[in-house]
Amino acid sequence: MPIPEGAARVVLSGTAPNSEIFETGFWVAATNLTTRTNTQAFAAAVQTSMQSTAFAGLVPLISSDTRYTSLKVYSYPSGGPTATYVGEAPIVSMVGTGSGAAPLYQCIVLSLRTGISGRSFRGRMYLPATGTALTSAHRLPTAPVAAAVLGVGNWFNAINAFTGDLTASVSVVSQHLTEHFDVNEVTGDDKPDVQRRRENKMDRGTVASKIVVP
Helix, strand or coil, rough: CCCCCCEEEEEEEEEEECEEEEEEEEECCCCCCCCHHHHHHHHHHHHHHHHHCCCCHHHHCEEEEEEEEEEEEEECCCCCCCCCEEEEECCCCCCCEEEECCCCCEEEEEEEECCCCHCCCCCCCCEEECCCCCCCCCCCCCHHHHHHHHHHHHHHHHHHHCCHHHEEEEEEECCCCCCEEECCCCEEEECEEEEEHHHHCCCCCCCCCCCCCC
Protein backbone atom coordinates (compact mmCIF):
# COMPACT_ATOMS: atom_id res chain seq x y z
CA MET A 1 0.00 0.00 0.00
CA PRO A 2 1.27 3.52 -0.74
CA ILE A 3 3.28 5.77 1.53
CA PRO A 4 1.72 9.26 1.64
CA GLU A 5 3.34 12.27 -0.01
CA GLY A 6 5.70 14.30 2.14
CA ALA A 7 6.60 11.42 4.45
CA ALA A 8 10.15 10.44 5.43
CA ARG A 9 11.45 7.47 7.36
CA VAL A 10 14.25 7.92 9.93
CA VAL A 11 16.19 4.70 10.55
CA LEU A 12 18.79 4.11 13.27
CA SER A 13 21.07 1.12 12.75
CA GLY A 14 23.94 -0.50 14.55
CA THR A 15 25.99 -3.63 15.05
CA ALA A 16 26.19 -6.35 17.70
CA PRO A 17 28.27 -9.54 18.15
CA ASN A 18 28.04 -12.48 15.74
CA SER A 19 27.70 -10.07 12.80
CA GLU A 20 24.28 -8.97 14.06
CA ILE A 21 22.79 -5.77 12.60
CA PHE A 22 19.84 -4.04 14.22
CA GLU A 23 17.53 -1.26 13.05
CA THR A 24 14.77 0.83 14.53
CA GLY A 25 13.05 3.97 13.30
CA PHE A 26 10.08 6.27 13.00
CA TRP A 27 8.29 8.45 10.45
CA VAL A 28 8.16 12.20 10.04
CA ALA A 29 6.01 14.49 7.93
CA ALA A 30 8.56 16.70 6.16
CA THR A 31 7.23 18.25 2.97
CA ASN A 32 10.44 20.18 2.20
CA LEU A 33 12.65 17.13 1.71
CA THR A 34 12.32 17.43 -2.05
CA THR A 35 16.03 17.42 -2.94
CA ARG A 36 19.00 15.24 -2.13
CA THR A 37 20.69 18.21 -0.46
CA ASN A 38 17.77 18.88 1.88
CA THR A 39 17.43 15.20 2.74
CA GLN A 40 21.12 14.96 3.58
CA ALA A 41 20.96 18.13 5.68
CA PHE A 42 17.94 16.76 7.50
CA ALA A 43 19.72 13.48 8.28
CA ALA A 44 22.67 15.41 9.72
CA ALA A 45 20.37 17.60 11.84
CA VAL A 46 18.41 14.63 13.17
CA GLN A 47 21.64 12.81 14.04
CA THR A 48 23.02 15.88 15.85
CA SER A 49 19.81 16.31 17.84
CA MET A 50 19.82 12.61 18.74
CA GLN A 51 23.32 12.89 20.18
CA SER A 52 22.28 15.80 22.41
CA THR A 53 18.91 14.41 23.56
CA ALA A 54 18.49 10.63 23.24
CA PHE A 55 22.14 9.51 23.53
CA ALA A 56 22.14 9.31 27.35
CA GLY A 57 18.99 7.20 27.36
CA LEU A 58 20.05 4.74 24.64
CA VAL A 59 23.65 3.72 25.36
CA PRO A 60 23.00 2.30 28.87
CA LEU A 61 20.59 -0.19 27.31
CA ILE A 62 23.26 -1.92 25.24
CA SER A 63 26.48 -3.66 26.20
CA SER A 64 29.95 -2.51 25.19
CA ASP A 65 30.06 -4.99 22.29
CA THR A 66 27.10 -3.22 20.66
CA ARG A 67 26.94 0.22 19.06
CA TYR A 68 24.80 2.54 16.97
CA THR A 69 26.58 3.31 13.70
CA SER A 70 24.32 5.11 11.24
CA LEU A 71 21.22 7.24 10.80
CA LYS A 72 19.45 7.26 7.44
CA VAL A 73 16.53 9.29 6.15
CA TYR A 74 14.37 7.95 3.33
CA SER A 75 12.34 10.75 1.75
CA TYR A 76 9.08 10.18 -0.16
CA PRO A 77 8.13 13.65 -1.46
CA SER A 78 5.77 12.10 -4.01
CA GLY A 79 4.73 9.13 -1.92
CA GLY A 80 5.88 5.52 -1.94
CA PRO A 81 6.67 2.75 -2.22
CA THR A 82 10.20 3.75 -3.28
CA ALA A 83 12.17 6.54 -1.60
CA THR A 84 13.16 9.36 -3.95
CA TYR A 85 16.11 10.54 -1.85
CA VAL A 86 18.24 8.99 0.89
CA GLY A 87 20.35 10.95 3.35
CA GLU A 88 22.84 9.38 5.76
CA ALA A 89 24.78 10.60 8.79
CA PRO A 90 27.34 8.34 10.50
CA ILE A 91 27.08 7.96 14.27
CA VAL A 92 30.38 8.01 16.15
CA SER A 93 31.17 7.12 19.76
CA MET A 94 27.74 5.65 20.49
CA VAL A 95 28.98 2.47 22.15
CA GLY A 96 26.97 0.68 24.81
CA THR A 97 27.70 1.27 28.49
CA GLY A 98 25.38 -1.40 29.92
CA SER A 99 26.97 -4.09 32.07
CA GLY A 100 24.49 -6.89 31.44
CA ALA A 101 24.77 -9.72 28.92
CA ALA A 102 21.19 -10.23 27.80
CA PRO A 103 20.23 -12.11 24.61
CA LEU A 104 21.03 -10.19 21.44
CA TYR A 105 17.34 -9.97 20.57
CA GLN A 106 16.19 -8.47 23.91
CA CYS A 107 14.49 -5.12 23.35
CA ILE A 108 12.65 -2.33 25.05
CA VAL A 109 9.56 -1.40 23.05
CA LEU A 110 8.47 2.22 22.85
CA SER A 111 4.92 2.99 21.75
CA LEU A 112 4.38 6.13 19.66
CA ARG A 113 0.88 7.40 20.29
CA THR A 114 -1.19 9.92 18.34
CA GLY A 115 -4.20 10.29 20.61
CA ILE A 116 -6.36 8.27 18.21
CA SER A 117 -7.43 4.70 18.97
CA GLY A 118 -6.62 1.87 16.58
CA ARG A 119 -3.59 0.04 15.19
CA SER A 120 -3.31 2.42 12.24
CA PHE A 121 -2.64 5.30 14.62
CA ARG A 122 0.17 3.81 16.74
CA GLY A 123 3.83 3.24 16.04
CA ARG A 124 6.56 1.16 17.69
CA MET A 125 10.28 1.41 18.16
CA TYR A 126 12.31 -1.63 19.22
CA LEU A 127 15.38 -0.43 21.12
CA PRO A 128 18.06 -3.09 21.64
CA ALA A 129 18.63 -3.79 25.34
CA THR A 130 21.48 -6.29 25.23
CA GLY A 131 23.22 -4.72 28.21
CA THR A 132 20.17 -4.53 30.46
CA ALA A 133 19.90 -7.28 33.08
CA LEU A 134 16.43 -8.24 34.27
CA THR A 135 15.29 -7.76 37.85
CA SER A 136 14.42 -10.61 40.22
CA ALA A 137 10.83 -10.16 39.04
CA HIS A 138 11.96 -10.94 35.47
CA ARG A 139 11.30 -7.37 34.40
CA LEU A 140 13.44 -4.61 32.96
CA PRO A 141 14.67 -2.09 35.53
CA THR A 142 12.40 0.95 35.54
CA ALA A 143 15.21 3.54 35.50
CA PRO A 144 16.63 2.72 32.03
CA VAL A 145 13.13 2.41 30.59
CA ALA A 146 12.22 5.85 31.91
CA ALA A 147 15.51 7.30 30.61
CA ALA A 148 14.91 5.86 27.14
CA VAL A 149 11.37 7.24 27.01
CA LEU A 150 12.57 10.66 28.18
CA GLY A 151 15.48 10.73 25.72
CA VAL A 152 13.43 9.72 22.69
CA GLY A 153 10.63 12.11 23.69
CA ASN A 154 13.11 14.98 23.95
CA TRP A 155 14.57 13.96 20.59
CA PHE A 156 11.14 14.11 18.96
CA ASN A 157 10.52 17.53 20.49
CA ALA A 158 13.85 18.73 19.06
CA ILE A 159 12.92 17.47 15.58
CA ASN A 160 9.49 19.11 15.80
CA ALA A 161 11.26 22.40 16.57
CA PHE A 162 13.25 22.36 13.30
CA THR A 163 12.52 25.34 11.05
CA GLY A 164 12.91 26.37 7.41
CA ASP A 165 13.63 23.61 4.89
CA LEU A 166 14.14 21.16 7.76
CA THR A 167 10.67 21.66 9.27
CA ALA A 168 9.23 18.30 10.30
CA SER A 169 6.71 16.63 12.56
CA VAL A 170 7.30 13.18 14.06
CA SER A 171 4.41 11.03 12.88
CA VAL A 172 2.84 7.63 12.57
CA VAL A 173 2.29 6.71 8.93
CA SER A 174 -0.62 4.50 7.98
CA GLN A 175 -0.01 2.96 4.58
CA HIS A 176 -3.49 1.45 4.83
CA LEU A 177 -5.03 4.94 5.07
CA THR A 178 -2.27 6.71 3.09
CA GLU A 179 -2.01 9.34 5.83
CA HIS A 180 0.32 10.44 8.60
CA PHE A 181 -0.68 11.44 12.12
CA ASP A 182 1.36 13.52 14.59
CA VAL A 183 2.86 11.68 17.55
CA ASN A 184 1.86 13.32 20.84
CA GLU A 185 3.23 10.82 23.39
CA VAL A 186 6.01 8.25 23.81
CA THR A 187 5.45 5.43 26.29
CA GLY A 188 7.40 2.38 27.41
CA ASP A 189 7.13 -0.27 30.10
CA ASP A 190 9.31 -2.79 31.91
CA LYS A 191 8.19 -5.84 29.94
CA PRO A 192 11.16 -7.27 28.02
CA ASP A 193 10.36 -7.94 24.40
CA VAL A 194 12.05 -9.41 21.33
CA GLN A 195 12.12 -8.86 17.59
CA ARG A 196 11.18 -12.24 16.17
CA ARG A 197 13.15 -11.81 12.96
CA ARG A 198 16.33 -11.16 14.97
CA GLU A 199 15.61 -14.03 17.36
CA ASN A 200 15.17 -16.37 14.42
CA LYS A 201 18.53 -15.37 12.91
CA MET A 202 20.56 -16.02 16.07
CA ASP A 203 22.67 -19.15 15.59
CA ARG A 204 22.49 -22.06 18.03
CA GLY A 205 26.11 -21.72 19.17
CA THR A 206 27.50 -24.62 21.20
CA VAL A 207 25.33 -27.74 21.03
CA ALA A 208 25.36 -30.42 23.74
CA SER A 209 24.36 -34.01 22.99
CA LYS A 210 24.31 -37.45 24.62
CA ILE A 211 24.17 -40.81 22.92
CA VAL A 212 21.33 -43.03 24.09
CA VAL A 213 21.89 -46.80 23.81
CA PRO A 214 18.69 -48.68 22.90
